[in-house]
Amino acid sequence: MLAKSYHAVGIQEVLVKIDVPKGSFYHYFHSKEDFCVAIIKYYGEQLAKSITEKLSSRKYSPRNRLKEYFLAIKDYYQKTGYHQGCLVAKLAVEVAHSSPDIRMALKSEFDRWVGLFADCIREAQQNGEIVAGHQPDELAEFIYTSWEGALIRMQVNHDLGSIDNFINYVFNCVIPLNQNQ
Template sequence: MGAPPSTRDHLLAVGLERLRSTGYTATGVKEVLDLAKVPKGSFYHYFPSKEEFAVEVFHLYAKGEAERSERVLGDRKVAPLKRLRRYFEELISVFGQRGEISGCLMGNLSLEVADHSPRLRSELKGVFAVWQKSVADVLREAAERGDLAKATDPDALAGFLLNSYEGSLIRMKAEKSDRPLENFLHFAFDVLLKK
């Protein structure tokens, strides 16, 4: 059995849960401390501000999503477009309407704070770029195998797919339905990426 998480790690885990469920603005430092059962001084020992705390929580989230991406998209035993579809299907099962907490933290933070926090905007931009590259790499592999036209621009197409997925998540929240995500999967994989 492993050692219990450090106070810092515990605060980050509680913060991730709260940011995902209530958003940045509605998540207060006192609320996180109360839920974590940690004294106020401990928070400021590890994090100089709520914004820096949110940056660290976002890093934790991004690390988990990078691991998911590597696990699914990096499985070269599966054809590239098939694993890309599996990847988006898994994301939808986790972040869709029926998921534990619907919506993607990256999209939610982008809508809520990107205009007001240059620090968080920079973090979001960087993680979106890494995410887009991982999808583009799979699309590039598909083009090299002949599963996509050689003239395909993998980087632009990856950006389009991620933008479409994130937009579908926003519409899903507005409609309280997975239908926008189902439309995304259909048009992305049965129309746009169909050989």
């Protein structure tokens, strides 16, 4: 579903690709929609583990952990190309309006990821690295939503300019290093 779109991929195509009989598939999933929800949850868990690992590392300060997280993803896209993007964002644009179950699974994963960013921002505010004048949850929501937008533009433009702009503006304007520290 990342290479194509939700509507462009049929269950039969998936079954052939993974060599699973149709009956076995329908034993676990009642529909393509249920399968998609399971994919979203799995993808969400994997990304949450990655975010948690990067943002809990004591190698960097909290603010720098955030920056290093985004720089690592930028490096990934620089090495692998600009076509992939985020599966959950792609599904959100394509099917969130037509499937309440998929929409709720997407919302759950976005909320989980934003919560991880908020925790790191909160820690940076507590140690004085980021000014404490804004709510961590709201900052995290803004930053993550901006990040997803930058990923979409990266795919459209086939370059990292939007990622560079995101990193520059987030870390120099939105959450600059607290000079009073």
